[in-house]
Amino acid sequence: MNNKKLIGNGFRFFIYGLVIAFVAWAIYNQYFSYIFSQSSTFLVLLRQHFVLVLVSSVLAILIAVPAGIVITRPKFRKAEWLITNIVNFGQTIPSLAVLALMISVLGIGFNTAVFALFIYSILPIFRNTVAGLDTIDPNLIDAAKGMGMKPSQILFRIELPNAVYSILAGIRTAVVLNIGTAALAYVVGGGGLGVWIFTGIQLFDNGFLISGAIPVTIMAILADYLLRKLENVLVPKGAREVSNT
């Protein structure tokens, strides 16, 4: 376990190193000049990007976590394969197809972008919620029931605390992916840092490209870091040790 951790950390630092080297190279070539020369535009795009990610992620969490909880209740167990298949199927539709579909319904703009990102965030969160709840030892549930805990008490005191590690991992995956994918919002007129990235690509202007792409990368790394910190706060100490072994 420690070896794995070591390799994981080593790998993460290697990536951080690469990013820093890249940023240094970009600074050296003055590729960030747009962030300063057009700082008001930059802030607007940054805020748009952030809001896109935030709204779509929060919506996805609000839908996927309760859905995962409901589907693992004994009453609904039989429907699990059905829901899982629907969600899996949703994931296999190409992003562009989803976007095209959404444009025809919601038109072009922020809503469409949020909706598409929301759809893409649901699966990892849902899947990890179900997996986290499913891997709880049925003997624990039996003991809880046998001691006279009500179903809601079992859910909130036993199941969720022991599944929160897995649920948070799903949320982290979804949010980090979401930050990257949100660059595509530009395509449907949703704004965000994708605007500069795509402008850069179209004009062969490294300055625009990098002024858009680097903040997106930093945002993703930051989100990953903060959500890992959140794990330390939310996962109960005992459950943490268990899920690490």
Place this chain on the structure above:
Amino acid sequence: MITFNQVTKKYSSEKTAVKNVDFTVDEGKIVVLLGPSGCGKTTLLRMVNRLESITEGSIVIDDEDSMDLDAIELRRKIGYVIQSNGLFPNMTIEENVMIVPDLLGWNKKKKTERFTYLMKLIGLDPKIYKKRYPHELSGGQQQRIGVVRALAADPPVMLMDEPFGALDPIIREKIQDEFLQIQREVKKTILFVSHDIDEAIKMADKIMLLRDGEIMQYDTPSEMLTHPKNDFVNQFFGKDRAIKSLSLHTVKDLQEVIGLAEMDESIYDTKTINVNQDLRNTLSMLLNQEADQVIVTNDEGKRIGSITIDLVQKYLHFEIKGKLSVSQEG
């Protein structure tokens, strides 16, 4: 007291797990449900706290039909221990032990007092273990916690499903002894599932032997060993049941019936054994000993005689063969 009135459990129209079971567990006694795997022990146990529904018949706990109570309320009045201890990894030892008192709304002071009392009962320091988590404890300690957790709200009735089944033999024996000690103090009415004959003989006031959901015999361990009702019981306890029955008797019992042998004063380095030791252990001690006698001491440590393999054999013969009169040669 738990009374089973013609209890039947059908999981489906073809699968009957328990058939017309009718018996009573007396107040403060341990009844061990014994039998081969799949004979319906767990099912029978789980019908008491309604984790399984009862298909026919009824179970009455202290004059109250189990179906008259709300299932949640009923379960909080019944201690429940399972083989895999069922401790919640996200909770500290104190939180785990205090679950039922917590559900019942006890105040903090009462809970702390109770926790301290319970931990002392199993010889674990409450201060040290309070904030620990289950994974930080050994298997034996976890199982002890599982047992006191069931005792936490002082329920009159306990259900234990192979509670010591996952422990290695040495620790198992120790915890069995410890549990019997606790039972002498708390005097619960206990249904205890086991598939281990030795455990059943040791723990039970009465054994209920089951086969395919039906009662084969319901008796005290010694009755079961000496007077098996049918071939199944006979075969289940096996050829060495006479030797097994020895663990039900102490050196003192032997002394009272046929007396001890005189001490051979020329032997000084021979081992000694307490008069309250059971005869099975005594026999294995004799068999491991080069000399053919072991000195018996009373509780004050005074040597009161000696015991030999011959004597144990004589006593065994006497016990098994329907209490034949044995001339007292001592």
